[in-house]
Amino acid sequence: MIFFSAAIAHLLAVISPGPDTAIIFRQSFARGRAQGILTALGIGSGIFVHCFFAISGISLLIYSSEEAKFFIKCSGALYLLFLGLSFFTSKKSSKSNEPKVLFKNSFVIGLVTNLLNIKAFLFTVSLFSFINLDSNSLMSIIYLLYFPLITAAWFSFVSYALTHQSMGDIFNKHSDYIQFASSGFIAGLGLIILLQTVYELF
Template sequence: MTEFYSIVLITILATMSPGPDFAMITRNSYLYGRPSGLFAALGISLGVQVHVLYTIFGIGLIISQSVILFTLIKVVGAIYLIFIGIKTFINREGLRIDLQGGNSSLSSFSSLKNGFLTNALNPKTTLFVVSTFTQVVDAHTPLAIQFGYGLLMSVVHFIWFGLVALFFSREQFRKKIMSYQKAVDRGIGSILVALGISLMFANLSNR
């Protein structure tokens, strides 16, 4: 039970810390509405499973110790964030508030893909999952329980980012943003680009 509670606490703290996932959910929720935000949250939770699977099968330790592989993950993830950030920064599409609070210009699959790729290519999540499984989970813990821990991580991510999506997709909130959309788009876009650049260069001097 100590192992379980430790993983729950670490996961909650890691999930709630600001980063690319939070910026992506905020962007999709205010710009495209609640369904888009929730699908992006689901994509993030599925992305966590990528890290869980390769960690459980031992590849995560190799990645964390390999300068080339870890750098490659950083670069690919950074490029993706910068790409999305630039798209948001130069966005010319106005918000459309309807009864569902959504904007049909972004499909459910695209929203899911945004969330999935943002998390799956996030080196922060790589380090979080690898360090949790290597430092907290006992090597003799049954494989089924380890997969259960991985599922728990995904559930925590979906609950937290689902709540974030519900907040930023509120109709009143989005109506207020309509008056300042250009500034908000540029702000969120700049944050995503800055996160991408920081991910690309973070800790490279130490590796």
């Protein structure tokens, strides 16, 4: 029963709009289905790291430190800001639709985006604090494998759906607007997180 509840909570968190969803949109439109799916695998790997840290108790240690929490939030916010604004700066400096990014590899882009996703970090900390697993138990291994696989599968499906032939004409026609919106959403999230983090200092 606990596993079922956790699985539903995880699925709802995964499908809710956030940096991971936005980066899948942008990667799928800018670089195609294969790179979108590779980005999804990177996001799933990021969830694996979050779950491993949460189950082993490392995340709780990090979360208990105000300095570490501040550093993670700021790093994530600045990365999202760079990721979102890179689309707009590339449009001004080049005719190419593909923005300049810190990382060229789609898997790494998905991995870093998720690792610096404060929502994913806080979700896994909260969830596994509630579940209170023994890190050496079979259930901890099941959670450790299930959440990353479902996450990667969901975002792979999203990338596949976005680039499916039946939807291709519609999305290709409006791809610039969609990339604009997803990049704006990423940059906006970064700005909000950064402002909230700085505001908490005062």
